[in-house]
Amino acid sequence: MIWTELESELAALADKHLLRTRKTLESGCNTHMMVSGKSLLAFCSNDYLGLASHPLIGQAICDAVKRWGTGSGGSHVVNGHMLPHQQLEEALADFVGADRALYYSTGYMANIGVVPTLVGRGDAVFADRLNHASLIDAVQLSRAEHRRYAHKDMAQLEKMLAASDAKRKLILTDAVFSMDGDIAPLKELFDLAERYDAWLVLDDAHGFGVLGLEGRGSLSHFGMPFHPRMVYVGTLGKAAGVSGAFVAGASTVIEYLMQRSRSYIFTTASSPIIASALLTALELIKTGESRRKQLRALSQCLRDGLSGTAWQLLPSSTAIHPVVVGGNEAVLKVSKALMDSGIWVPAIRPPTVPQGAARLRISLSASHTLDDVKRLTDALREIE
Ligand SMILES: *Cc1c(COP(=O)(O)O)cnc(C)c1O
Numbered sequence: 547m548i549w550t551e552l553e554s555e556l557a558a559l560a561d562k563h564l565l566r567t568r569k570t571l572e573s574g575c576n577t578h579m580m581v582s583g584k585s586l587l588a589f590c591s592n593d594y595l596g597l598a599s600h601p602l603i604g605q606a607i608c609d610a611v612k613r614w615g616t617g618s619g620g621s622h623v624v625n626g627h628m629l630p631h632q633q634l635e636e637a638l639a640d641f642v643g644a645d646r647a648l649y650y651s652t653g654y655m656a657n658i659g660v661v662p663t664l665v666g667r668g669d670a671v672f673a674d675r676l677n678h679a680s681l682i683d684a685v686q687l688s689r690a691e692h693r694r695y696a697h698k699d700m701a702q703l704e705k706m707l708a709a710s711d712a713k714r715k716l717i718l719t720d721a722v723f724s725m726d727g728d729i730a731p732l733k734e735l736f737d738l739a740e741r742y743d744a745w746l747v748l749d750d751a752h753g754f755g756v757l758g759l760e761g762r763g764s765l766s767h768f769g770m771p772f773h774p775r776m777v778y779v780g781t782l783g784k785a786a787g788v789s790g791a792f793v794a795g796a797s798t799v800i801e802y803l804m805q806r807s808r809s810y811i812f813t814t815a816s817s818p819i820i821a822s823a824l825l826t827a828l829e830l831i832k833t834g835e836s837r838r839k840q841l842r843a844l845s846q847c848l849r850d851g852l853s854g855t856a857w858q859l860l861p862s863s864t865a866i867h868p869v870v871v872g873g874n875e876a877v878l879k880v881s882k883a884l885m886d887s888g889i890w891v892p893a894i895r896p897p898t899v900p901q902g903a904a905r906l907r908i909s910l911s912a913s914h915t916l917d918d919v920k921r922l923t924d925a926l927r928e929i930e
């Protein structure tokens with residue numbers, strides 16, 4: 547029977563310790579989360595600035611619902627584009643220093659909207675091997691040739707670009723790698739894009755709000771101005787604490803996306819109350835230097851707390867701090883041991899990370915205290 551195949555595939559996943567499970571949270575996203583009546587100290591969210599539970603954003607939603615109701619009622623290109631969406635796009639473009647921005651419902655949709663709109667059959671995408679799954683899917687959807695270079699290997703990328711006779715070329719990378727926490731060499735990538743007349747598409751899901759002046763993101767981190775060949779994707783469900791994403795770039799690029807990008811056009815605009823909430827979140831990001839400072843202090847505390855132990859952190863200047871354990875079963879064991887002491891650090895396994903590189907992904911939030919981090923490092927030292 548056609549469905550029994552699924553049963554055996556599920557059983558095979560379980561054998562390989564690759565089954566995913568969900569926990570049902572009985573509290574909101576914060577540094578402590580209630581699961582099955584138990585409060586866990588959590589290092590698992592992407593709520594890097596602690597905005598997911600910020601009362602001012604909640605208030606913005608309450609105010610907005612009175613004026614705008616709940617639903618947008620249609621696509622942005624028909625009747626779903628309301629004043630808060632427009633204001634948000636303008637504020638986002640201004641914030642990251644681009645001509646214009648387009649607001650998408652999620653980062654996944656932004657990515658699958660951008661890549662297939664800019665390239666297609668006969669073109670080539672040059673992608674970092676550790677790119678996020680949504681970027682991989684975006685390339686497949688585009689039907690362009692998918693050339694993957696070793697993580698941050700600019701020499702290999704250059705060789706591929708030089709050898710390519712594709713009509714259009716597009717370099718595609720996470721700006722901050724989601725499971726490693728390191729930053730892509732944006733200056734070198736831009737130089738190569740210039741030399742080979744390629745698009746440079748940056749997915750800054752983990753840099754927006756965290757890196758750069760006032761949290762303006764990875765380009766600001768490197769002091770790089772916008773350029774017409776750059777397309778910047780920022781997501782709004784991580785540091786911004788709400789949901790959604792935006793694509794920023796030159797006016798022509800954004801106009802073209804608005805006309806052609808299928809995941810922008812053929813979907814209902816997200817609720818105007820979300821856009822209103824994001825306007826407040828953006829203000830909190832801008833004025834949130836103390837939160838970013840706290841993040842840096844917490845990161846240092848984590849490094850100090852684990853130095854000299856078997857728990858080797860990958861180098862990271864962001865809020866993401868992975869500890870590579872290796873095997874799937876081994877990482878699950880560590881994660882479970884932490885859970886037994888009331889601490890939630892997720893075990894990240896293939897296909898999210900390469901085979902044999904399963905890891906704990908410790909993510910910090912500005913709402914954590916130094917004591918929270920100390921509890922984690924003490925617990926890891928216990929398990930060691
Ligand atoms: C989370 C993430 C996305 C997807 O964004 P959503 O808004 O969650 O859909 C895209 N790219 C990267 C690198 C991410 O980490």
